[in-house]
Amino acid sequence: MIDLQLLFPPLGWRFTFPELGMPQLTAYLRGRGFSVRQKDLNAVVCGALPEAPEPGLLGVGLRRDPRLWNHGTPAYPLDEVLKAARRPHPLYEKLYRGHVRASVRGARTVGFSVVTAGQVLPSLYLARRIRSEMPKARLCLGGPWASASWEGLEDWPGIFEHLDYVVGFEGERPLESLLASGETGFDPARVPGLAFLRNGRVVRTAEGPGVALEKLPAPVFDGFDLGRYPTRWLPYQTTRGCEWGSCAFCYHVFSGRGSESKSPAKMVREMTALAKGTGIRTFHLADLSTPPGVLASLGRTFSRSGQPLRWRALVRAGPAFTPGFCRMLKAGGCDTLYFGLETSDARGLRRLNKGISLKTLGADIRACSGAGIGVGVFILNYPGQSLAEFRKTLTFTLARAPALAHAEVQRFEMGRWMSGRPGLKGSLAPGWSKDLNSFNVPYRAPGIPMAVFKAEKEAFARSFHAACRHQDPAADNDREWDRKEGGRPRLLLVEIDIDSAYRAVYFPFFQGLARREAVECKWVRFAALGKLPLDSDGVPLPPEDAARLAAHVGEFRPTHAVFNFRPSASLLRALGRGAPACAYLGPRDDRCAEPPCPGPAPVPILPSETDLAAFLGLARAEPATPDYGWVAGNEGALAIESNPYVVLGSVCGYRKPFAANPFFRGVDLSGCSMTGGCSFCRKSEYFQDISEGIVPVLERQLSALEKTCPRPGGRRLQVWLLGDRIVPCIDAVAEAVVRLRLSPADFKFETRVDLLLKNARRFEAALRRLEGTGHRFSLGEFGVENFASPELERYNKGVTPCQNLAALRLIAGWESRFPGVFVMAGKRGGMSMITFNPWTRPEELDTNIAVAEAAGLGKIPGLTSRLRLFGGSPLEAKARQERLTARSFGDPLLDTGRMSFFAPEVPWRFAAPELEAVLRVLIRLAEDPVGADPLSRDVSAFVRESGLRGLSIYRLAHLVVLASQDAAWRGRRVRPPQLLAAAGRLAAEHPVASGDGWDAGFWSTVEGRVAVPGAVRPDADLRVPRSEYPVALLWGPGDCWVELVPRSRPGDRFRYGAGRSSGSGPDLEALRSGDELVLGKETFLVLRRGRPLASLSGRAFLWWRRKAFQTDFWRALAASRQRPGPA
Structure with a gap:
């Protein structure tokens, strides 16, 4: 005699490898001292059939009501199933006589493990036959179908005609109680999770706690003929439940259930033993969704263990799947990962409560595919979905087919317990409570008709299989790592x-x-x-x-x-x-x-x-x-310097939507890693926000820093405070620093310009609080990025050049008013800039050079600040769309990110090709250029020779831009050496600096004119020649100006002829040679014959007595030169 015979009934055609429930249950019960046998009848039957059986063979019909969402799917009406179980059936009878009778002989209890509704009828038929020959045997049924049907069992007393018990949910403990009970005196009402018939009514006991995954033994597969299965995979469960567990459409998750995972050591130990015992080294992780931490444990361990195990899993899209992470998983045996896409419509994802973004999923697919991991996606046609949205999702998937190995299109199925979930349209159809298909009850809902769905699905399948790359899931791991097992880390x-x-x-x-x-x-x-x-x-x-x-x-x-x-x-x-x-x-x-x-x-x-x-x-x-x-x-x-970091949450919470920016209109942003923020930035995802107040976190970390951080030579610490919540409560931060009585230190931080301006009063209060304490606040780098409005719009920055200039003035004022308490830091005076990108125009570049000179920013900031174009950013998407990406960098010094060891960039080129040579020259004007190549030596010679004429590095950079524009106007594409030579000739024509008299007069004139935006008297400024026409005043050595005689009404763009003039030099000559002027918010561009000739942005001020031009910019630029403190 044996205690229990477990049977996995037919016909579950989808099971191409053993189902896990029975092997897991057998292992547990044997561990509790019971004798248990198991047999997979489904493998026996399916192995004898040439193809999937028709529903008629199973004794069931199809749903015929065309109004049903699930029209045409198998129907399992309770009465019809019970009648079919009582009738002789040739297939089931042959199965009983040939395989079941001998297996159950001598068993005290026989259990059926049922996963699908299609297995219910065979189970009831076989139970009837067993009862007829073994009337004393106890017959029970469990498995996922029983759990899904739990609420309906009270209306189904007929199924207990051939069964004694139905076991719900985790069956280990209920079955243990059943097997431990004697023939008499057993009260099933005392067993949790058990349903049975008493006095003609179905009784269901409350569900009890299951056995923790960590305490379950490894599954056992004896009794399974593993050679019968179409594939050689073993199921293995690492995680019970789903960490997310909130998708509106999912019938795998029951409400109120959490998620738990096995320990890494247990998983590795059991999988290794199973592979050794069965000879099968490929595993299907039988999890609803395997968490990234579990994947990491498996990948890390197997990659270093030398065990050539392969495995696949279902996962949720998320930020964990970086290229490096996926390569590690591949090296650790990861064969395929299946992601739930469901729909490519953002509104649809919200309706389904999916909790993912298409940008993240797209990045995950690229990372997995690039690492050699097969990628599968699931697509869902759900109630209320339009045909347009469904087709959009299919098209979205086809576009990514080369990176995919599998794509499965599914139609929503309404689980018995799912009615009333938000986001699901439709209603249960009449007769639903008597249908045994608990995973797909009769349901009425608006949406795509079944016939249309099937046609679209078939067409997609043909296109997908023609387009996809079909990654080889049997590819060997390309790396093997050793790992030391056991012991504490x-x-x-x-x-x-x-x-x-x-x-x-x-x-x-x-x-x-x-x-x-x-x-x-x-x-x-x-x-x-x-x-x-x-x-x-x-x-x-x-x-x-x-x-x-x-x-x-x-x-x-x-x-x-x-x-x-x-x-x-x-x-x-x-x-x-x-x-x-x-x-x-x-x-x-x-x-x-x-x-x-x-x-x-x-x-x-x-x-x-x-x-x-x-x-x-x-x-x-x-x-x-x-x-x-x-x-x-x-x-x-x-x-x-030690530079310890105090992390106070996310570095930046700025999230201005990219979709609202006209610069990205028409650009496919679905592959982007973020939906808003600065269009170049990737920093925000690396620092996690904090849930508690900032001050307790600050005090905890600063106290630990004071106690543990070394100070070689007794130097004061340079402490970095990270978090965008710092500046809005900077006064509280200062108070906490003083209250802790820390050793004097410098506290550095970053911030956005708009945050700094908004919280200027708080900041000044914080500086007053630090006076006399020995502490000092230091602004590390803050993102100015640019002083040209079009560039800031491309960066989706959310600030203006005038705000940038106001922030510079504010900071300079604090430096002068709070010496020893506040200081700028950083290599470029605390500013970070991005001066070059694929769409930069020469006049925009020239604006930045002029502002750097006028505002006295020291070394030219941004000469090496070439945009680092990272994959997954909106700028990368636009550059690819406009074919501005390149295969490689034309100059190794342009790969600035690699030299500083950032992530690999996407090489790009300029839409304005003349700027390529400009960049190669200007990058070598920066301090300590890397590499002594011939061009660097030429640039050094250019600087030495031009410096003899008193020209600043700013003026030299401007002349390089000017020379490039002249060459472009002439239709010449010059290389850097020729560009340097042309700039050298312009430098020779430039007037020699002779004091700052005109310089001071120029700015006095600018300030006076922008103070009155409207008309002024002709003699309002005696330094300007008396004229009815606009006059372009040039900032620089000498008294330089050109009268512009309008040929059209003066405005932001007008044609002119050069009138009177004074002075000499390349800028003056450009104005004399031009015939049209175009003014942007900051830019000053001279055209000739409709084509750009010269940029004089920030160097030429247009004075006209009838109207002031570019007032905001010039007012802010002039004020930044004065740099007063805050009022």
């Missing part, structure tokens, strides 16, 4: 301090997490190169420093080493000899670039304690108190 943090912001931001939090979880941790800091070599595949260390790091690795023997930047392949190979089982990780942000390189690559992780905890298998709890302690890896580490 040992964490080594390696900071390589190159010249870049945001270095090792999260290391204190990683170390704090390790301390809290009793994990051995060591943080080693190295000072390294200021810039990366152009041919570097990662951050290198000199041989002597590499040897020191290898000594740390050999002594500490870490299981995981986290780098703040991607280390070079040679460095990783050297370290591998000291700890061959160590897993090398790198933060998933811009600073973990991913150029192709040989050898191992660090695994990317999200810069958060939660993500690191998932990798290390640690508990996820409240944020740990950071630990800023580090040891020096070389002498240079003791000399550099």
Whole structure:
């Protein structure tokens, strides 16, 4: 005798590998001391049939009512199913005689594990036959169908004609109670999750707690003929439930149920044992949605274990699937990932409560496909969806077919327990309560007719299979990593301090997490190169420093080493000899670039304690108190500034929609990683917001910093405060700093210009509070980006050039009024700029050069600030649409992001081709240009020779732009050497500087004219020649002006002829040669014969007694030169 015989009934045609429920249940019950056998009857029957059976063979019919949403699908009316179970059936009878009778002989209990409605009738038929020959055997039925039907069982007493019990939800404990009970004295009402017939009525007991996944043993597959299945896959469950669990259309999730996952060690141990025991090394993760942390654990472990296991999973789109993360998964055996697209319509996604964005999904598909992982998507036709939206989704998928391996189009099915969910249109049809198809009850809803849906689906399938790349799911892993198993993690943090912001931001939090979880941790800091070599595949260390790091690795023997930047392949190979089982990780942000390189690559992780905890298998709890302690890896580490970071939430909450910007009209933004914000930015996704107030978080981190952060040589700390919530409460921040009685320190932060202007009074109050404390506030970098309105609009910046200039004036005033309390920081006076992008015009570039000179910003900011065009940004989408992307950078010095070790950029070219040579020259005018190439030497000679005439670097940059415009007007495309020569000739014609008398007079004239926007007397300014016509005044050496005799009404654009003039030089000659003037908000462009001839933006002021031009810009620019403090 045996305690239990489990049967998986036919006909579930979709099961091409063993279903997991029975093997899992068998393993548990055997572990509790019961004898259990199992048999898959579905594999027996389906293996004998040449193709999927017709519904008539199963004894069921189809839904014929054309008004039904699920018209034409199988119907399982209760009465008809019960009648069919009582009638002889040749297929089922043959199955019973040939396979069931012998299997159940001697079993005290027989259980049917039912997943689909199609298995109910065979189960009832076989139960009737077993009862007829084994009247004392207890017969029960469970599985997902029983759980889905739980609410309807009270109306279905007839199914208990051949069954004793129906087991709902997790069946381990109910079956354990059944098997442990004797023949007499057993009260099923005491067993949770059990349904049975008593006095002609169905009784359902309350559901009890299930067995935690972590406590379940590994499934067992004895009794399964694994050679019968069409595919060689084994199911394995890592996670129960769904972390999201809120999709309106999903019939897999029951309300009130959470999500839980097994520990990484258990998963790896069990999967490895199953592969060894069965000889099958391919796994289907039988999860509703496998969380990224679980995927990471599997990928990381298997990639280093040498176990050639392959696996596939269903996942939710999200930011975790970066290219590096996907490569790690691929190396760890990931074969295919299936994403739920459902619809490509944003409104439809909201209606379905999907909780994803198309931009993120698009990025996930590209990352997975690029890593060699097969990608599948699910498409849903849901009630109320228009045919246009459905076709839009099919087209969206076809456009991405080359990156996909699978696409499954499904039609919504109404689960019995789902009625009343928000977002679902329609109503249950008459007779629904008596239909046993609990996953797809009769339902009426508006939308696409079934016949149209099938036609669209078939047409799509043909097109998709013709277009898709069909990635090979059997491809071998392209990397194998070793991994040290067992024991507690040992964490080594390696900071390589190159010249870049945001270095090792999260290391204190990683170390704090390790301390809290009793994990051995060591943080080693190295000072390294200021810039990366152009041919570097990662951050290198000199041989002597590499040897020191290898000594740390050999002594500490870490299981995981986290780098703040991607280390070079040679460095990783050297370290591998000291700890061959160590897993090398790198933060998933811009600073973990991913150029192709040989050898191992660090695994990317999200810069958060939660993500690191998932990798290390640690508990996820409240944020740990950071630990800023580090040891020096070389002498240079003791000399550099410490720059510890205090993280106070998201860096930037600015989210102006891209779709509202006319610059992006007509651009497909579906692949973008964000829907709003600055169009060039990727920073916001790397720093997580905080839920509590900013002051408690600040105080906790600053207290930890005071206690743990080293101060080599007693130097004062340079503390970076990160978070866009800082400036709006900067006075409270200052109060907290003073209250904590910290050692005097500099507190640096970033902010937006508009936030700074809005909170100027709070900021000034904060500076007053710091007076006499020894503390100092320092503005690191704030995003000015540009002083030309068209450029700021392209960047979706949300500020104006006048606001930028006002912020500069405000900051300069604080520097003068609060010496020792406030200071600018950063390489360019606290400003960050992006001067060049594919759409930059020469007159816009010239505006920035002129503003830098007029406002006295020091070294020309932005000469090297070429737009870093990253994939997934709106600017990248527009550049690709307009074919402004390129295969490579024409000049290695243009790859500025790579030198600073940002993520790889998308190379691009200018729409105005003359600017290519301009950029190559101007980038070498910057301080310390990298590389002594011939062009750099030519630029140095140009600067020396021109400097003898007293020309500033600003004037030289302007002359380079002017020379490029002259060449473009003449139809010549010059190379940088010819451009330099032309600029040199212009410099020779430029008047020599002779004092600042005219300079002061120029600005006095500008201020006087813009103060009165309307008409003034002809003699209002004696420094301007008396004229009825507009006069262009030139800012610079000498008394230079040109009278512009209008040939059309003077305005923002008018034709003119040159009249009287005074002075000499290239700018004056351009005005004399031109015949038309075009004024933008800031730009001043001279045309000749309808074509641009010269830009004099910020250098020529148009004075006319009848009207003032560009008043806002010139007023702000003149005020920025004065730089008074705030009132």
